[in-house]
Amino acid sequence: MSPGEVGPLRKAELHPSLADPVLDTMNFLNEITHRYPEAISFAPGRPYDGFFDVEEIFTHLRRYLDHLTARGTPAAGVRDALFQYGPTAGQIRELIADSLRKDENIDVRPEAVVVTVGCQEAMFLVLRALIARPDDVLMVSTPCYVGITGAARLQGIEVIPVEEDRSGFRCSDLAAALASERARGRRPRAFYVVPDHSNPSGTTMSLQERHELLALAAREDFLVLEDSPYRLVSPGRQLPTLKSLDREHRVVHLGSFSKTLFPGARVGFAVADQPVVDEDGRTGLLADELAKIKSMITVNTSPLSQAVVAGMLLAADGRAAELNTRTSAYYGEAMRAILQRLDECLPQQDRDALGVRWNKPEGGFFLTVDTPFRADDAALTRSAEDHGVIWTPMSYFYPQGGGHHSLRLSVSYLTPAEISEGVARLTQFLKAESARTG
Amino acid sequence: MSPGEVGPLRKAELHPSLADPVLDTMNFLNEITHRYPEAISFAPGRPYDGFFDVEEIFTHLRRYLDHLTARGTPAAGVRDALFQYGPTAGQIRELIADSLRKDENIDVRPEAVVVTVGCQEAMFLVLRALIARPDDVLMVSTPCYVGITGAARLQGIEVIPVEEDRSGFRCSDLAAALASERARGRRPRAFYVVPDHSNPSGTTMSLQERHELLALAAREDFLVLEDSPYRLVSPGRQLPTLKSLDREHRVVHLGSFSKTLFPGARVGFAVADQPVVDEDGRTGLLADELAKIKSMITVNTSPLSQAVVAGMLLAADGRAAELNTRTSAYYGEAMRAILQRLDECLPQQDRDALGVRWNKPEGGFFLTVDTPFRADDAALTRSAEDHGVIWTPMSYFYPQGGGHHSLRLSVSYLTPAEISEGVARLTQFLKAESARTG
Numbered sequence: 001m002s003p004g005e006v007g008p009l010r011k012a013e014l015h016p017s018l019a020d021p022v023l024d025t026m027n028f029l030n031e032i033t034h035r036y037p038e039a040i041s042f043a044p045g046r047p048y049d050g051f052f053d054v055e056e057i058f059t060h061l062r063r064y065l066d067h068l069t070a071r072g073t074p075a076a077g078v079r080d081a082l083f084q085y086g087p088t089a090g091q092i093r094e095l096i097a098d099s100l101r102k103d104e105n106i107d108v109r110p111e112a113v114v115v116t117v118g119c120q121e122a123m124f125l126v127l128r129a130l131i132a133r134p135d136d137v138l139m140v141s142t143p144c145y146v147g148i149t150g151a152a153r154l155q156g157i158e159v160i161p162v163e164e165d166r167s168g169f170r171c172s173d174l175a176a177a178l179a180s181e182r183a184r185g186r187r188p189r190a191f192y193v194v195p196d197h198s199n200p201s202g203t204t205m206s207l208q209e210r211h212e213l214l215a216l217a218a219r220e221d222f223l224v225l226e227d228s229p230y231r232l233v234s235p236g237r238q239l240p241t242l243k244s245l246d247r248e249h250r251v252v253h254l255g256s257f258s259k260t261l262f263p264g265a266r267v268g269f270a271v272a273d274q275p276v277v278d279e280d281g282r283t284g285l286l287a288d289e290l291a292k293i294k295s296m297i298t299v300n301t302s303p304l305s306q307a308v309v310a311g312m313l314l315a316a317d318g319r320a321a322e323l324n325t326r327t328s329a330y331y332g333e334a335m336r337a338i339l340q341r342l343d344e345c346l347p348q349q350d351r352d353a354l355g356v357r358w359n360k361p362e363g364g365f366f367l368t369v370d371t372p373f374r375a376d377d378a379a380l381t382r383s384a385e386d387h388g389v390i391w392t393p394m395s396y397f398y399p400q401g402g403g404h405h406s407l408r409l410s411v412s413y414l415t416p417a418e419i420s421e422g423v424a425r426l427t428q429f430l431k432a433e434s435a436r437t438g
Numbered sequence: 439m440s441p442g443e444v445g446p447l448r449k450a451e452l453h454p455s456l457a458d459p460v461l462d463t464m465n466f467l468n469e470i471t472h473r474y475p476e477a478i479s480f481a482p483g484r485p486y487d488g489f490f491d492v493e494e495i496f497t498h499l500r501r502y503l504d505h506l507t508a509r510g511t512p513a514a515g516v517r518d519a520l521f522q523y524g525p526t527a528g529q530i531r532e533l534i535a536d537s538l539r540k541d542e543n544i545d546v547r548p549e550a551v552v553v554t555v556g557c558q559e560a561m562f563l564v565l566r567a568l569i570a571r572p573d574d575v576l577m578v579s580t581p582c583y584v585g586i587t588g589a590a591r592l593q594g595i596e597v598i599p600v601e602e603d604r605s606g607f608r609c610s611d612l613a614a615a616l617a618s619e620r621a622r623g624r625r626p627r628a629f630y631v632v633p634d635h636s637n638p639s640g641t642t643m644s645l646q647e648r649h650e651l652l653a654l655a656a657r658e659d660f661l662v663l664e665d666s667p668y669r670l671v672s673p674g675r676q677l678p679t680l681k682s683l684d685r686e687h688r689v690v691h692l693g694s695f696s697k698t699l700f701p702g703a704r705v706g707f708a709v710a711d712q713p714v715v716d717e718d719g720r721t722g723l724l725a726d727e728l729a730k731i732k733s734m735i736t737v738n739t740s741p742l743s744q745a746v747v748a749g750m751l752l753a754a755d756g757r758a759a760e761l762n763t764r765t766s767a768y769y770g771e772a773m774r775a776i777l778q779r780l781d782e783c784l785p786q787q788d789r790d791a792l793g794v795r796w797n798k799p800e801g802g803f804f805l806t807v808d809t810p811f812r813a814d815d816a817a818l819t820r821s822a823e824d825h826g827v828i829w830t831p832m833s834y835f836y837p838q839g840g841g842h843h844s845l846r847l848s849v850s851y852l853t854p855a856e857i858s859e860g861v862a863r864l865t866q867f868l869k870a871e872s873a874r875t876g
Contacts, residue, residue, distance in 0.1 A: 008687075011716040014727060015570045023730050049514070052521040054503060057742065058496060065492060076487070083490040085701040117555050117704075117736040124735050128592060132453045150734035154566060155593075249446075263523040266555075266740040278449040289452060292461050296588035297562050298555040298736065302704040302743045304495065 017153045025146050025396045028377050032384050040422035041390040042409040045199060045365055047233070047259050048334075049413075051326060060311030061304075067314055086303040089291040090115025092310040096255070096269055099318040103232060105244040106253060112273035114290045115301045119227060119256035119268035123192075124151045124297070125290040126225060126252055126270060130189045131157045137186045139177060141169050141193040143200050143397035143406075145227065148192045159399045160188070166359070168203030169193060171212040178220055190252075191217070192225040195242055197234055197364020200397045200408040204362070207239050214242065217250040223274070229256040232324045234363025235332030249274045252286070259365075260320045260327075261312050265305045328363075334411040335361060338419050345427040354434045358409075365412035368394065371430065373437040375407040382433065389425035455591045463584050463834045466815050470822050478860035479828040480847040483637060483803055485671070485697050486772075487851075489764060498749030499742075505752055524741040527729040528553025530748040534693070534707055537756040541670060543682040544691060550711035552728045553739045557665060557694035557706035561630075562589045562735070563728040564663060564690055564708060568627045569595045575624045577615060579607050579631040581638050581835035581844075583665065586630045597837045598626070604797070606641030607631060609650040616658055628690075629655070630663040633680055635672055635802020638835045638846040642800070645677050652680065655688040661712070667694040670762045672801025673770030687712045690724070697803075698758045698765075699750050703743045766801075772849040773799060776857050783865040792872045796847075803850035806832065809868065811875040813845040820871065827863035 017023060029043055068078045081091060090096075093110035100106040100113075116122040127148075131138060138152050142161035152159045162177045164170070174191060181188050191213075195205040205213070217224050226242040243253035253271035261267075272286035294300070316322040339360055351357060355372035373379060375393050384390050394406035409426075411419060455461060467481055506516045519529060528534075531548035538544040538551075554560040565586075569576060576590050580599035590597045600615045602608070612629060619626050629651075633643040643651070655662050664680040681691035691709040699705075710724035732738070754760040777798055789795060793810030811817060813831050822828050832844035847864075849857060 008713040008715050008721070009724060011714050011727075013570055014567050014714065015731075018567065018727050018730060023734060046523055049518055049522055052517050054517050054520060057499070057520060061495070079490050079492050080487055082492060082495060083700040083702045084487055085484055085696070117740070120737045121735060129452050129456065132451055147734065147737075154731060154734050258523075262521040264521045264741040266736065266738065266743075275446040276449050276452065277446050283446070286447060289449075289456050292456060293453075293592060296461060296585065296592050297559060298704065299558045299585075300704065302555070302740050303702040304746060305704075305740045305742055308742060 017156070020153045022146055022150050022153050022399065025150075029390075029392060032380060032390060036384040036388070036390065039384045039388045039390045040414070040418050040425060042411070042414070042422060042426070043390050043392045044413045045410050046413050047263065048327070048330060051330075052262060057308055060308045060315065062311070063314050064307045064311035067310070082303055082307055084303070086300045086306070088295045088300050089113070089287065090269070090301055090306060091303060092306045095310050095313050095318060099313050099320050100255075100271065102317075102319050103321045104241050106241060106271065108271055108273045112271055112285055112287050114270045114272065114287050114294065115306060116268045116270060116294065117298050117301050118258060118266045119229065119254050120147050120151065121294070121298060122254045122268050122270040123148050123225070123227070124154075125293050126190070126254070126272070127151055127155055127157055128293050129286065129289050130223065131155065133187065135185055135187050136189045137181055139174065139181070139188050139191040139222070140399065141191070141198070142399065143394055143403055144192070144399060145194060145199050146397060148225070148227070149399045158186070160186075161399050161402070162191070163402070164201060164203055168198070168201070169195075169205050169209060171209050171216055174213070175216055175220075178222070188220070188222050190223045190225050192227065194227050196228045196238060197230040197361050197366070199230070199364070200366050200368070200392065200394060202359055202361035202364055202367040204239065210239065210242055210245055214245055214248070214250055218248050224251045225254060226251050227254040227256075229259045230364040232260045232321050233328050233331050235328045236362065238363070243271060257309055257320075260324055261309055265309050267301060267305050267309045331365065331412060332363065334414065334416070334419060335363065335367070337416055338367070338409065338411050338423060341420055341423040345423050346430070354430060356430055356434070365410050367409050367411070368406050369409060370406050371433070372405070373433050374404045376404060379433055383426075383429045386432065387425045387429040389422055389429055391426070455594070458591045460584055460588050460591050460837065463588075467828075467830060470818060470828060474822040474826070474828065477822045477826045477828045478852070478856050478863060480849070480852070480860060480864070481828050481830045482851045483848050484851050485701065486765070486768060489768075490700060495746055498746045498753065500749070501752050502745045502749035505748070520741055520745055522741070524738045524744070526733045526738050527551070527725065528707070528739055528744060529741060530744045533748050533751050533756060537751050537758050538693075538709065540755075540757050541759045542679050544679060544709065546709055546711045550709055550723055550725050552708045552710065552725050552732065553744060554706045554708060554732065555736050555739050556696060556704045557667065557692050558585050558589065559732070559736060560692045560706050560708040561586050561663070561665070562592075563731050564628070564692070564710070565589055565593055565595055566731050567724065567727050568661065569593065571625065573623055573625050574627045575619055577612065577619070577626050577629040577660070578837065579629070579636070580837065581832055581841055582630070582837060583632060583637050584835065586663075586665070587837045596624070598624075599837050599840070600629070601840070602639060602641055606636070606639070607633075607643050607647055609647050609654055612651070613654055613658075616660070626658070626660050628661045628663050630665065632665050634666045634676060635668040635799050635804070637668070637802070638804050638806070638830070638832060640797055640799035640802055640805040642677065648677065648680055648683055652683055652686070652688055656686050662689045663692060664689050665692040665694075667697045668802040670698045670759045671766050671769050673766050674800065676801070681709060695747055695758075698762055699747055703747050705739060705743050705747045769803065769850060770801065772852065772854070772857060773801065773805070775854055776805070776847065776849050776861060779858055779861040783861050784868070792868060794868055794872070803848050805847050805849070806844050807847060808844050809871070810843070811871050812842050814842060817871055821864075821867045824870065825863045825867040827860055827867055829864070
């Protein structure tokens with residue numbers, strides 16, 4: 001547009017990422033949810049909120065303030081810890097490092113932790129730091145959480161999908177993808193994965209694959225971005241985190257309190273203990289670089305939010321796992337219930353006949369249903385309209401296309417009665433849609 | 439680095455913005471402050487904290503929850519408003535729009551507001567949305583707040599300084615810079631300015647310049663990014679905001695509650711009522727596009743923080759100005775005191791002889807002192823070491839160099855006694871340094 005010729009902003013003149021479907025992924029889903037309010041929705045991945053108690057916010061906040069006082073912080077210091085700008089890297093890093101040691105056997109210095117505005121900001125910071133050149137690429141286990149692909153798209157970063165097979169992530173597939181990327185002149189800098197009860201697929205990486213992945217990362221010189229928010233809200237013993245197995249600083253652990261404490265805090269963190277050497281031979285930590293970037297995005301994470309999170313952690317002597325015995329039992333029961341109900345509504349013979357199958361996660365919020373028909377927006381609309389049930393097309397989670405014959409079910413936000421009725425409706429939809437397209 | 443050849447991360451392999459001095463601007467200052475803890479520091483731009491009261495956080499939070507209940511929100515809704523993920527664009531947009539109308543005569547629909555993690559995130563979002571092509575540039579009034587240049591550098595955005603003259607911003611200088619940028623094939627998309635009591639210089643844009651700027655923006659088709667956090671904490675009547683004068687959607691107003699309420703909330707906002715037309719002719723708001731970007735950076739602003747901010751606004755029926763009668767008087771007195779003390783310590787004749795001068799802001803936190811010597815890191819070190827006084831080199835605020843003979847003084851964080859003693863020390867430094875270099 002030449003000078004003098006003015007008008008409204010044209011979308012085509014805004015940043016190209018705004019035209020990227022990834023940034024709009026959830027729009028259609030929100031629209032459908034809004035249009036069919038009576039439908040049972042297996043879409044939202046938000047935590048169950050029945051255990052939240054407003055009064056506890058006050059208690060937790062008070063506990064943290066008392067903790068500061070008990071540690072000898074003068075009244076003015078306690079006041080400033082809530083009201084003022086805080087350190088960019090966060091003011092509860094010690095408590096987080098302590099809880100990581102107790103909950104996850106992750107042993108890092110507080111200096112390696114950067115407190116972020118949810119795990120989303122941690123992803124954004126890590127990508128900004130690591131992806132430096134036009135030929136740098138991010139590898140992602142696929143189907144893949146949209147938060148990481150969205151953060152990448154905003155920064156113009158090329159995302160290379162490495163597809164899971166039916167049982168989940170295969171290190172050999174990653175190795176092949178790395179070789180192929182290098183062959184076409186790309187530099188794979190990092191690999192993003194949700195190793196436990198993945199969002200969206202529900203798969204879990206085996207212990208052997210974890211060890212192989214770490215060996216591959218060391219050999220091929222890339223970092224593993226480990227995002228694992230569902231561990232402590234899943235029943236039973238979990239496999240070790242990649243970070244706890246990491247002896248060569250190959251893993252950046254992306255942390256979230258949204259599932260284990262509450263989403264409204266918007267407190268997450270990155271554990272980035274990678275040494276970074278500058279031209280003069282001085283060594284710092286990757287965490288320092290992340291904090292530098294953060295200072296130009298959000299300055300610091302709300303000290304008020306951090307205080308409430310700290311109060312919660314202090315309530316269980318730093319053990320977030322202990323705060324989640326009720327929730328992990330609840331989600332575990334929800335997963336058990338949906339799997340049992342699916343089996344009731346579509347016994348093995350029936351589902352084989354239809355060409356429908358699903359996986360059987362042992363934790364987390366999600367499972368995958370494979371369908372003989374395209375589980376796309378049109379099918380979703382029929383599902384909501386004709387059968388009163390909503391789910392998420394798995395294709396939303398394929399950064400470069402794919403996943404057209406799968407859908408994601410989330411069990412985290414529904415009551416047992418809704419799960420039971422929802423699966424009955426879903427069964428009707430699966431049958432009707434199969435008949436329609438078969 | 440070829441496969442197999444592994445080692446620590448090299449800083450040179452990280453994102454180039456991390457090597458940019460803007461991202462390190464404050465590092466030396468922090469180091470000096472740490473090294474000379476007894477020095478009086480005119481550096482920090484943080485608000486005075488003597489009026490903060492920890493108990494008020496509890497009261498404000500309770501007030502907002504009661505407000506929701508009084509408006510008919512069921513208990514589960516009140517609970518979820520604190521604990522759950524909130525809307526990406528924010529859940530207190532109505533209250534913010536209401537307070538903008540009452541405080542600033544800015545009349546926009548709540549839908550034009552996006553609540554952000556401090557004003558910093560608002561800057562980041564706006565730049566990401568507007569700067570779309572390699573030839574797009576951001577114009578900035580200079581000396582310039584580092585938050586905007588830092589956000590630009592992180593995104594690889596070219597920043598074109600438009601230097602203030604002694605009395606402040608000149609529209610004619612911007613017009614010349616625009617022409618020059620267009621002549622070399624650049625597309626100026628936006629102009630960033632702090633019109634009132636600018637950080638760092640302390641200058642205020644006249645009413646006439648405001649009108650001229652808006653006319654220029656319409657004529658030359660760029661947006662004005664108005665960042666004005668010091669208005670309500672300054673004494674007396676303020677000139678109208680650019681946004682309140684904006685009849686053609688040319689101004690994006692960047693809002694902050696860090697100075698008017700408290701920094702620890704990390705709540706800011708963007709007012710972006712610009713229509714955006716897509717290829718199919720559908721019109722949305724720039725605010726919608728900002729929210730889309732935000733969903734991939736921080737997902738949403740902490741509902742907990744928003745709740746406390748809302749409780750504060752509700753305490754004064756939405757009038758943030760009313761909440762700041764004490765603070766604006768305090769800062770006004772601090773500014774009056776430093777100007778008077780400077781005049782006492784360096785009367786006109788003495789400062790003329792030295793070649794020192796300063797401006798006389800009527801509000802805000804900052805003033806500029808011009809020096810006959812280079813006010814650089816070395817001079818700052820001597821100032822701290824030999825005279826026990828710290829200030830900010832103005833050169834930090836010149837994105838492409840300059841400002842070597844000025845320094846910034848901030849009065850917001852010091853007591854009257856500290857100001858008095860600090861100016862005495864500064865005078866000694868100014869004399870010693872002038873003698874040294876003269």
